[in-house]
Amino acid sequence: MSQYLTRDGTPWVPMFLEEISETKCIGCGRCNKVCSHGVLGMKGLTEDGDECPIDDEDMERIVTTIVDKGKCVGCNACALVCGAKGAQTHTAAQV
Ligand code: SF4
Numbered sequence: 001m002s003q004y005l006t007r008d009g010t011p012w013v014p015m016f017l018e019e020i021s022e023t024k025c026i027g028c029g030r031c032n033k034v035c036s037h038g039v040l041g042m043k044g045l046t047e048d049g050d051e052c053p054i055d056d057e058d059m060e061r062i063v064t065t066i067v068d069k070g071k072c073v074g075c076n077a078c079a080l081v082c083g084a085k086g087a088q089t090h091t092a093a094q095v
């Protein structure tokens with residue numbers, strides 16, 4: 001597990017965003033707004049749970065999705081603003 005230090009020398013372990021649950025995410029978009037690293041986006045889902053464009057007439061709900069996992073710096077900000085229990089999964093950095 002990687003461990004780094006903050007500026008004052010406090011240990012810091014990056015917690016990378018691994019997954020967002022389509023069933024638990026309520027699509028509030030708060031994580032999307034707080035992430036400044038281009039990791040997240042939004043997508044539409046049909047009643048059957050199939051992915052669809054956000055402007056599709058069959059779209060039933062919208063959720064946040066990971067569009068570029070590799071850009072995550074593990075800051076954990078998205079987890080702090082999420083009010084949907086279990087919607088996000090984070091893992092500690094592995095090297
Ligand atoms: S942990 Fe930080 S960088 Fe990674 S997705 Fe969440 S807010 Fe973005």
Ligand code: SF4
Nearest residue numbers: 025026028029031082
């Ligand atoms: S903050 Fe949580 S509930 Fe809101 S869009 Fe992000 S993952 Fe979904």
